[in-house]
Amino acid sequence: MSFRWGIAGFGWVARDHMLPAIAAAGHELVAIADPSSTARASAEALGAFASPDVTGLLAKRPDAIYVATPNHLHLAPVAEAAASGTAILCEKPIAATLDQAEALVAATGAVTYGTAFDQRHHPAHRAIQREIAAGAIGQVTAVRIAYACWIDPAWRPPGQTEVSNWRADPAAAGGGAVIDLGLHGLDLAEMLVGEPLDRLQITLQRRVHDYPVDDGGMLVGRFAGGALLQSHVAYNCPEVLPRRRLEVLGDKGMIVALDTMGQSAGGSVQLTCGRSGDTRAIRFDTDLSPFTAQALAFAAAVAGGAHDFSGTRDLNLMRLFCTAHEEALACL
Ligand SMILES: NC(=O)c1ccc[n+]([C@@H]2O[C@H](COP(=O)([O-])OP(=O)(O)OC[C@H]3O[C@@H](n4cnc5c(N)ncnc54)[C@H](O)[C@@H]3O)[C@@H](O)[C@H]2O)c1
Structure with missing residues (x-):
């Protein structure tokens, strides 16, 4: 049975890069969540279930959810997916702020998590x-x-x-x-x-x-x-x-x-x-596009194979980045 993806945030990167990657990997898009009716209509035209919220998406029980909302809106879908035990591939940066990123990685708990550094x-x-x-x-x-x-x-x-x-x-x-x-x-x-x-x-x-x-x-x-x-x-x-x-x-x-x-x-x-x-x-x-390779690698990680996704590593990089970024903002 092919790997079944859900997508939260069916915008540019999801549509133009993740969607072709799902197809090229031989995976399936089962559902999306997006408050935009235009985004939902384009997913429905592809045969995917479309919900205005992540709760509706998760009810379709995807094998993993790909989160591609604007940066400050990554945390809520990630936390909800993790609470349901669903694996998460979340777009970069982890979040718009370090506080959000800390909360996001903490929320992932034991589920398989990766930041989409394609x-x-x-x-x-x-x-x-x-x-x-x-x-x-x-x-x-x-x-x-x-x-x-x-x-x-x-x-x-x-x-x-x-x-x-x-x-x-x-x-x-x-x-x-x-x-x-x-x-x-x-x-x-x-x-x-x-x-x-x-x-x-x-x-x-x-x-x-x-x-x-x-x-x-x-x-x-x-x-x-x-x-x-x-x-x-x-x-x-x-x-x-x-x-x-x-x-x-x-x-x-x-x-x-x-x-x-x-x-x-x-x-x-x-x-x-x-x-x-x-x-x-x-x-x-x-x-082979980096998005297709990433989708294949994430599915293998969810299946229990060796992988190099790591929320801890990505959070450490985000901490280093945010400290330097704060200093830089003060001089902008
Ligand atoms: N890896 C890459 O190369 C790459 C490239 C582009 C964007 N990105 C990242 O992907 C994310 C999305 O970027 P984009 O350019 O596709 O943005 P976008 O604005 O095109 O799409 C975002 C989508 O999220 C939807 N959305 C807003 N709130 C939502 C919510 N609460 N739940 C579900 N959906 C919601 C919007 O309606 C929109 O359809 C960003 O984090 C960005 O940094 C990564």
Whole structure:
């Protein structure tokens, strides 16, 4: 029998990325919950049961619930699902504030919980992880990220007409570009280096867009073993420019991934040898999207298989992030 998903918050990411992933994984969407009648109608058109609230969704007894509401509304559906014993894959950031995130992870109790850091599951990033673990670039010295897009005040998620741009609302989003985009890279870098970050500093900017949240930021940190992190994220980068780049530098070589950070399959990865300067492509499955890989991995976790989802790890990262973010906000 195929894995049965429920979705709380049937908006952009659920519709455009999780829904195709559910289909590609051979799973089933059984029910959604969304207060928007438009969102419910689009789910019903797909044959899914649609409820205005999470109670109605959980009555369909899905194997797991994927929570993709705006950031400040993650906690309630997660707590209700956990109370019913349903496994939870919750979108990033865990929540809009650290208090909400602490309450959310505490509420998950013994149910299988994962934060939807989909980039962790991108086959290119798994291939990079294997190369690093095999010693292909020696000792990792630094991870450098550029991950940016364009979100102006009038921006709406694709296909949304009735939802306002909650990403520009500090209470709903918890911040701007940095809380939205930066945590992806922090989590991914921790996975690649195989160590948690133990230091993080953030500098925010409000440079281009007229809204009350940051439209860009620079994150600088250090991993427990001494490798460094540098990440530039932004909402103020025209989308035709190169804007998705990941570099992992070691004392014996360097890996560069282009256009792998994001929600879609594909991109390219190249390794340069630190002695000869020769390059070779690192091969990976360019058809498997990070969302499909994530759905498959989460279903395997629910079935009791080995996995690397961890609410505790994600909360530790959120604590480090929120401390640095608070300091940065004071200087914005
Ligand atoms: N992993 C990624 O790459 C990625 C990409 C985009 C968004 N996200 C995350 O996904 C989440 C949703 O983002 P989005 O862009 O899809 O937003 P969106 O505004 O397009 O969709 C949110 C949906 O939640 C619904 N909603 C509001 N309150 C609700 C409630 N109490 N119960 C159920 N549904 C409710 C809204 O009606 C809307 O349909 C955010 O946390 C965001 O950070 C992650």
